[in-house]
Amino acid sequence: MRWGDARPTLLCLPSPMNSIDALYAGFVSTLPEALLPLARSLPHTLGLAPTEQATWSDVFSHPVTLEAPHLFAAAFPGAGPEQVRSAVLAHALSVIEAFGTDRIADGQVRATTELTSLLVELRRGRDAILEDLSPGLGDVARAADRETNEAILEENALLRRLGAATFEEYRRISLAKQAVGFPASVALARSAGATEVEQELVRRTLAGVWLGLQFEDDATDWEDDWRRGGGAWAVSLARRRLESVSDQPADERPTEPDLVRRRVHRMRVLHSMLRGARHQYRTAWRYARVLGAVPILRWAEQRMKHLDVVIPLEGRHAGYVVRAMKLAPWAREILT
Amino acid sequence: MSALASQTINDPHVQLRRLYTSLLEEQNRFDEFKQLLALYPVTDSDEESEEAQSIRAKLNARINDWLCGHFDGLSAAQVTLWRSIVVEERINVALSPWKESNVY
Numbered sequence: 001m002r003w004g005d006a007r008p009t010l011l012c013l014p015s016p017m018n019s020i021d022a023l024y025a026g027f028v029s030t031l032p033e034a035l036l037p038l039a040r041s042l043p044h045t046l047g048l049a050p051t052e053q054a055t056w057s058d059v060f061s062h063p064v065t066l067e068a069p070h071l072f073a074a075a076f077p078g079a080g081p082e083q084v085r086s087a088v089l090a091h092a093l094s095v096i097e098a099f100g101t102d103r104i105a106d107g108q109v110r111a112t113t114e115l116t117s118l119l120v121e122l123r124r125g126r127d128a129i130l131e132d133l134s135p136g137l138g139d140v141a142r143a144a145d146r147e148t149n150e151a152i153l154e155e156n157a158l159l160r161r162l163g164a165a166t167f168e169e170y171r172r173i174s175l176a177k178q179a180v181g182f183p184a185s186v187a188l189a190r191s192a193g194a195t196e197v198e199q200e201l202v203r204r205t206l207a208g209v210w211l212g213l214q215f216e217d218d219a220t221d222w223e224d225d226w227r228r229g230g231g232a233w234a235v236s237l238a239r240r241r242l243e244s245v246s247d248q249p250a251d252e253r254p255t256e257p258d259l260v261r262r263r264v265h266r267m268r269v270l271h272s273m274l275r276g277a278r279h280q281y282r283t284a285w286r287y288a289r290v291l292g293a294v295p296i297l298r299w300a301e302q303r304m305k306h307l308d309v310v311i312p313l314e315g316r317h318a319g320y321v322v323r324a325m326k327l328a329p330w331a332r333e334i335l336t
Numbered sequence: 337m338s339a340l341a342s343q344t345i346n347d348p349h350v351q352l353r354r355l356y357t358s359l360l361e362e363q364n365r366f367d368e369f370k371q372l373l374a375l376y377p378v379t380d381s382d383e384e385s386e387e388a389q390s391i392r393a394k395l396n397a398r399i400n401d402w403l404c405g406h407f408d409g410l411s412a413a414q415v416t417l418w419r420s421i422v423v424e425e426r427i428n429v430a431l432s433p434w435k436e437s438n439v440y
Binding site: 258261265313316317318319320323324326327329330331333334335 | 352353356360361366418425
C-alpha cells in the first residue's frame, strides 16, 4: 500500500490539535512494556525511515495521509476537538497497521511475534476508539481490514505473475486496498450528526484522495517496485495495452530492465496513470466543495496544479516523472 | 549574440539547469549519464586520479554534445555530488529518498 505523500508547498492547514506524533505517543504509552521499543521505532522497522528516531510526521508529509478526519472537521461544526483527535488517532492507527500488514505481505518485513502482536494492538486500539466515537464503526473497520488484505493479496498475485491488467481492474483493486482509509472519517462525520448523504460525500471525497495518491505514487515509483521483484502496475497495464494494440497475448516475460522500461514508455501508461490521478483529485475536489471541506478542497487543488505541470511533460518525454523523482534530491540541493 | 544572452549562457547555474532539463527529457541521456557517473572512481584522496580525470572529461564532452555546447564542465566535486545522488541514491537521505512521492 502506498499512502502517497508529497509535501504541499503552498497549503497551510490550521492545526489546533495535538500533532500526530503526540497522539501516537499517547497510544504507545498504553501498550505492554515489551512492545514499547518496537512501537516507538515502527517507522524504521517498516522500512519507512532511515533512523529509529524518525516519527510518523517525518514519514508522511501529506496531512491527509494520517490526519484525514482533521481535514473534514471544518465541514462538521458539530464535531468537537476531542472527537476530531479521536478520529485522527483511529485513522492513523488504521493506516499504520495497513502499512505493516502490506510490508509483511510483500515480504519487505518479517512477521516477528512482536510485530504481529503490535499490529493486533493497533487494530484493537483503533476499534475501541471508533466504537466509542460511533457505535458499530469498529465492525466497519474490521470489515475494511479484510477488504484491504484481500486486495493486497490479489494485487500481489497479479503483479507477481506479470498479469495484464486493465485500468478498471487497477482502479478496483486500488480502491479496495484503501478500504481502511475510510471508517475513521465516516465515524467523525456520524458522531457529528452527518446525514447519510453527507457520509457518502465523505467516502467519495476520500476515494478521490486515496486513488489519486495511489496512481501518482505507482507511476513515480514503478521502477523501484519492479526492482524489488514483486511486479509493478505500470508493467501490467503496459502489457494489457500492448495486447490490445497487437491483438495477441504479450506472454513473454521480459526481465531485462531496459526492455521493460521501453515497453512502459511506449505504451504511455505513466501518462495515463498521472491523468487518472488528476481525474481522482478533481473528483475529490468536487465532493469536498459540496461538503464544505475546504482544507481537502485546497489540497486537491494543489495536487491538480502540480499535475497540470507534470502531465504534459510526461506526455512529451516518457519517463519524465520517474527521472524527476530520481533527480529531486539534486534539484533541491542545487537549483533551489 | 547579445551581451545579456552571452552572460546567461555563461552563468553556471543556468548551465546546470540546462543539464538537469536535458536529463529529465531524455531517458538515453539519463542512462548514459548514470553509467558514466558509476564509472567515476570515488576515493578519500583530495587528488583526482588520472582515470577519474579521463572519465570526467568524457562525461563533460557528452554533456557538451547534449547541450550543443556552452557548458563549462562539471568539477570533480560536482561529479561526486551527482554520483552520490544518481548512482548511490544516498544524498540528503534524512530528508527525502524514503519518503513516498517526494516533490518533483
